Amino acid sequence: TQLIKPRIRELLSRELPPELVRMIPKHWVRIGDVLILPLRPELEPYRHRIAEVYARVLGVKTVLKKGKIGGEFRETNYEVLYGKDTVTVHVENGVRYKLDVARVMFSPANVKERVRMAGVARPGELVVDMFAGVGHLSLPMAVHGKARVIAIEKSPYTFRFLVENIELNRVQDRMTAYNIDNRDFPGEDVADRVLMGYVVRTHEFIPKALSIAKDGAIIHYHNTVPERLMPEEPFETFRRTAEEHGYRVEKLNELVIKRYAPGVWHVVDDIRVFKR
Ligand code: SAM
Numbered sequence: 001t002q003l004i005k006p007r008i009r010e011l012l013s014r015e016l017p018p019e020l021v022r023m024i025p026k027h028w029v030r031i032g033d034v035l036i037l038p039l040r041p042e043l044e045p046y047r048h049r050i051a052e053v054y055a056r057v058l059g060v061k062t063v064l065k066k067g068k069i070g071g072e073f074r075e076t077n078y079e080v081l082y083g084k085d086t087v088t089v090h091v092e093n094g095v096r097y098k099l100d101v102a103r104v105m106f107s108p109a110n111v112k113e114r115v116r117m118a119g120v121a122r123p124g125e126l127v128v129d130m131f132a133g134v135g136h137l138s139l140p141m142a143v144h145g146k147a148r149v150i151a152i153e154k155s156p157y158t159f160r161f162l163v164e165n166i167e168l169n170r171v172q173d174r175m176t177a178y179n180i181d182n183r184d185f186p187g188e189d190v191a192d193r194v195l196m197g198y199v200v201r202t203h204e205f206i207p208k209a210l211s212i213a214k215d216g217a218i219i220h221y222h223n224t225v226p227e228r229l230m231p232e233e234p235f236e237t238f239r240r241t242a243e244e245h246g247y248r249v250e251k252l253n254e255l256v257i258k259r260y261a262p263g264v265w266h267v268v269d270d271i272r273v274f275k276r
Pocket of ligand 1: 105
């Protein structure tokens with residue numbers, strides 16, 4: 001980036017007014033060969049030309065405008081500024097993730113958690129991933145941890161990539177995917193480890209996670225928490241809900257993953273659960 005930024009600036013300063021050149025993005029996210037650019041509203045009239053320059057200099061095939069992630073399926077709906085093909089294969093930590101960057105979220109800020117999950121999984125243990133996405137967190141567990149994985153993804157569109165990624169990473173022998181709502185998953189008392197990689201409403205799924213978990217299993221419980229409720233939350237809600245359902249809990253670890261919104265943090269708790 002030391003040489004890239006001056007080059008981009010030089011090319012765009014030939015076409016944009018100087019006050020706008022100062023506003024061109026200094027940071028971007030690259031997923032495979034697709035770029036996500038945050039763009040100030042003032043730059044809108046020039047967005048296609050700006051995107052083309054970034055694409056040329058950075059050598060990517062497609063450039064998207066960063067937007068909001070929302071809804072039950074956590075879908076992005078990013079405008080295509082340059083290029084056509086928004087499907088790419090992103091390689092991270094030896095794991096291949098194929099996805100449509102314009103529609104499926106892939107957060108660079110969650111990289112530490114994807115790498116951490118690769119290290120916690122144990123060969124042969126059964127992991128149930130309740131919110132699999134394209135295999136964000138559970139592919140590394142199957143690839144590096146040699147764990148057996150049941151990956152559940154409700155969105156039919158995202159599910160297609162999950163299935164492809166299982167093949168792409170050659171873990172068909174130990175990873176199976178289901179295109180269902182995780183509340184309809186019939187397995188009870190089966191998992192050594194349960195992944196709850198979701199935000200905002202994850203607490204609604206605690207009873208289901210408990211029923212999937214074996215006695216002594218570990219649940220990786222993600223949620224978003226307003227800063228004023230920390231450090232008690234999110235563990236307090238998990239503990240209360242678990243006890244109401246007849247479980248005992250032990251908090252093993254807590255990590256802050258990223259700032260989610262002003263005054264709101266994305267946190268993960270590793271929690272061991274025991275049937276009473
Ligand atoms: N766990 C990944 C990570 O941390 O990067 C991201 C997965 S994404 C945030 C959550 C996924 O859960 C989405 O793909 C969404 O479609 C899926 N999902 C939401 N509600 C679900 C449900 N009730 N059952 C199964 N999947 C669900």
